[in-house]
Amino acid sequence: MRKPLRKLSALLLVSALAGMAVLLIFDVWNRLTITPFHQRMGALSFMLIGASYISLQLGSVQHWKDKLKRVLLGVGFFLWGSEQFVSPGHLMTVMDSLVVIIFVSDLGLVIVDSLRCKDDGAS
Numbered sequence: 004m005r006k007p008l009r010k011l012s013a014l015l016l017v018s019a020l021a022g023m024a025v026l027l028i029f030d031v032w033n034r035l036t037i038t039p040f041h042q043r044m045g046a047l048s049f050m051l052i053g054a055s056y057i058s059l060q061l062g063s064v065q066h067w068k069d070k071l072k073r074v075l076l077g078v079g080f081f082l083w084g085s086e087q088f089v090s091p092g093h094l095m096t097v098m099d100s101l102v103v104i105i106f107v108s109d110l111g112l113v114i115v116d117s118l119r120c121k122d123d124g125a126s
Contacts, residue, residue: 008062015055022048046087053080072109079105 026044033041057077060070079102086098 005062005064008058012055012058012062015051015058019048019051019055022051042087046084049080049084051084053077053082053084056080072112075105076109079109 022044026041026048029038029040029044054077057074060073060077063070082098082105083102086095086102089095089098
């Protein structure tokens with residue numbers, strides 16, 4: 004199962020990069036004017052890169068705790084992009100709150116792990 008998930012991750016990564024390229028070309032073409040297309044293409048790129056990272060993590064061999072943190076990070080990106088397609092309301096608020104919780108918790112765990120390490124090279 005590892006190999007198909009890694010291939011899916013690569014395909015999703017290429018798709019996210021292509022979406023980002025389309026976004027940049029469209030932005031230049033429209034003189035950096037915000038448009039619904041810009042918002043949707045940016046959101047789609049977030050969703051694709053999140054899905055790519057989730058697939059990569061599910062196809063890797065690592066401790067379950069590390070895998071869970073990394074999958075949650077991918078879910079955060081996916082939700083961040085997805086909320087651009089949801090009308091304002093309760094669902095969007097819940098999704099936005101989950102994104103904040105995931106990103107703050109994930110980075111908080113990285114900081115805690117770094118603080119536990121006596122000599123991590125950070126000053």
